[in-house]
Amino acid sequence: MRAKVSVIIPCYNQGMFLAEAIQSIIDQDYSDKEIIVVDDGSTDNTRDVVLRFKDKIMYIRQDNKGVARARNIGIQASSGDYIAFLDADDVALPGRLKLEAEILDQFPEVGLVASDAYLINEMGHPIALKSSVSGAPRNHRDFRWETVEYCATTSTVMVRRKCFDVVGYFDERFKAAGGEDWLAWVRIAHDFAMFYLDKPTIGYRIHVINTTKNLNLLHDQNRLASRLATEWENFHTYPDFFRAKLLYYRFATAWHVEPKIRALGYFMHAFVTDPRQLPFGLRIIHQGLMNTLRRQYKKILKA
Known part of the structure; x- marks a missing residue:
């Protein structure tokens, strides 16, 4: 069955949070959806968690090749016109899918919708708004030309499938999270408007094994992203x-x-x-x- 919205949940050793992430999508008041969990070679209890939801999701397992590859596998296996992302340690807030899908329905020139998020702790309790820490774009109606300085939080993003057809998928030279999302948004900005919702649609979990806590790795990923952005074949047409x-x-x-x-x-x-x-x-x-x-x-x- 073809769904309008496909939700891609990549997971690498996040079994302790995965059930909550999946359930938060199942509970959305938007029925025209499919859920695809891509297990990136996890060695924890991820598979056991997935089996609890086997009749409600699609499960794909790959060798550990990184989050970019996991998301791409999910996109390729999906059927939706709109692709939403949710990291396995985050949770979608009620109404997220409906709200973002309505924006893409209403504005055909918009290729990507993103939003604010709550920072939450390991127990899921809100700490602060993410925008209070990392800022927000100035032009909410179309922030495409702010993507150098503002990186949309991936778990809040819903993308029109056409965007990936035009500019390509996540660059699989990234083997860890960090930089691969920024590069994808910069490339999508080349051809599509981007809409920002000034309200949280997810809980972004802060915990001890966050990839973003590895600063050296993050710096390496950012260097790769900036190099690939300026070496892209379409760079000269920005x-x-x-x-x-x-x-x-x-x-x-x-x-x-x-x-x-x-x-x-x-x-x-x-x-x-x-x-x-x-x-x-x-x-x-x-x-x-x-x-x-x-x-x-x-x-x-x-x-």
């Missing part, structure tokens, strides 16, 4: 201001790992591309300096 922002971001992520002269080349290329974006580049430098100072201060405290 608006000048957007290309400049991407190049400033490439400069920031390259500074500590590439020859300084090459990193400065990205900075100068950005300036020449659109001089009006220099304040954006300077903000990135300031943010990088502050992050470096904070890391040094922490080292001093530990010494």
Whole structure:
């Protein structure tokens, strides 16, 4: 049976949270849906959890190849015109699917809908709004050109299938979570508007095994994402201001790992591309300096 909305839940060793994630989608007041759980080679009780829901979901298992590959496998196996994502340790709030699907129904030019989220602890209790920590886009009606500085939270995102047909799937060179989602949104921004809902639609769980807590891995993933964004075959057809922002971001992520002269080349290329974006580049430098100072201060405290 073909569904209108396909919900993709990738899972790697998140069996302790998976049942809650699945149930939160089953309980949605939107019947025209299918749920696809992609087990990315888990070694915990993920399979046992999935068996509890065997009549209500599609279950796919693959060797451990990373979240990008897991999401792509789910998309390829899905039937929906709209693809929603939910990480296995997060939960969808009531009404999420209906709210986001209605936006895509109403605005055919919109390719992606995202929203705010609650930060929740391991027990599922709200801590804060995610926007209070990581910010929110300014243009809620279409934030596509803010995707350099604002990365939509993947578990809040619903994407029109056509987006993946046009710009491609998640880049499978990413073997862990972090950066692969940002790159996908940047590429989708090339051709589609993006709508932001200024309300939480999921609970984003903070716990001890979050991939995003591995800062070294996250920095590596971000460097890869910025490189792939500026090397993409369609990069030259972005608006000048957007290309400049991407190049400033490439400069920031390259500074500590590439020859300084090459990193400065990205900075100068950005300036020449659109001089009006220099304040954006300077903000990135300031943010990088502050992050470096904070890391040094922490080292001093530990010494």
